[in-house]
Amino acid sequence: MKLWRLALRATNTTDRWVILISALAIAALMVAMMRMPGNRATVYRDNQPILTVAMDRDLTTEVTGRLGPVRIQVEGGRIRLLEYDSPRMIGTRTGWIRDAGGTTACVPCGILIRVEGEPEGTTREFDAVAH
Numbered sequence: 009m010k011l012w013r014l015a016l017r018a019t020n021t022t023d024r025w026v027i028l029i030s031a032l033a034i035a036a037l038m039v040a041m042m043r044m045p046g047n048r049a050t051v052y053r054d055n056q057p058i059l060t061v062a063m064d065r066d067l068t069t070e071v072t073g074r075l076g077p078v079r080i081q082v083e084g085g086r087i088r089l090l091e092y093d094s095p096r097m098i099g100t101r102t103g104w105i106r107d108a109g110g111t112t113a114c115v116p117c118g119i120l121i122r123v124e125g126e127p128e129g130t131t132r133e134f135d136a137v138a139h
Contacts, residue, residue: 046108046123049087051080054118063087063106063123073117080121092117 019027051059051071059071066083068090078092086106089099092114099114108125 044108044125045085045106046110046125049082049121049123052120052122055120061087071119073114073119075117078114078117078119087121087123088112089114089119089121092119 045063047063049061049063050057051061053071053073059069061067061069061080061082063082063085068079068081070077070079072078073092076093079090081088081090086104088104089102089112092099094114094116099112099117099119102112105112105121105123108123110123111120113120
C-alpha cells in the first residue's frame with residue numbers, strides 16, 4: 009500500500025497516461041508478434057518458386073541449388089534446410105521454422121524457404137507441387 013501511495017506522489021496525471029499508453033502499446037505488440045503456424049512452405053531458387061510443400065506431412069526432399077543439391081526436411085509442422093554444399097552453412101544454423109512469414113535461406117545456393125499460412129479450416133489435398 010505504501011508503494012502505491014509513493015508511486016502516486018511521484019507521478020502526475022501526464023506520467024500516468026504515458027505509462028498506461030505504453031503498457032497498452034506493449035501488449036498490442038506482443039499480440040501482433042504472435043504468429044499463426046504456417047500450413048505450407050514455398051521453396052524459391054533465384055527468386056522463382058520451384059516447390060510448394062504441405063507442412064502437415066513429414067518428408068525429406070531435395071532441390072537443385074547453384075552449388076548443387078540442397079536437402080530440405082519437413083517434420084512436425086516445421087521445416088528446415090538440412091544439408092547442402094555451402095562454405096559457411098549459415099542456412100542450417102537458422103534451424104526449424106514454423107510460423108507464417110518465417111524464412112530461411114542459403115544465399116550461395118540461391119535457395120530461400122518461406123512459410124505461408126492460410127485461415128484455419130482451409131486444407132490442401134497435396135503433399136508437394138513442383139513448378
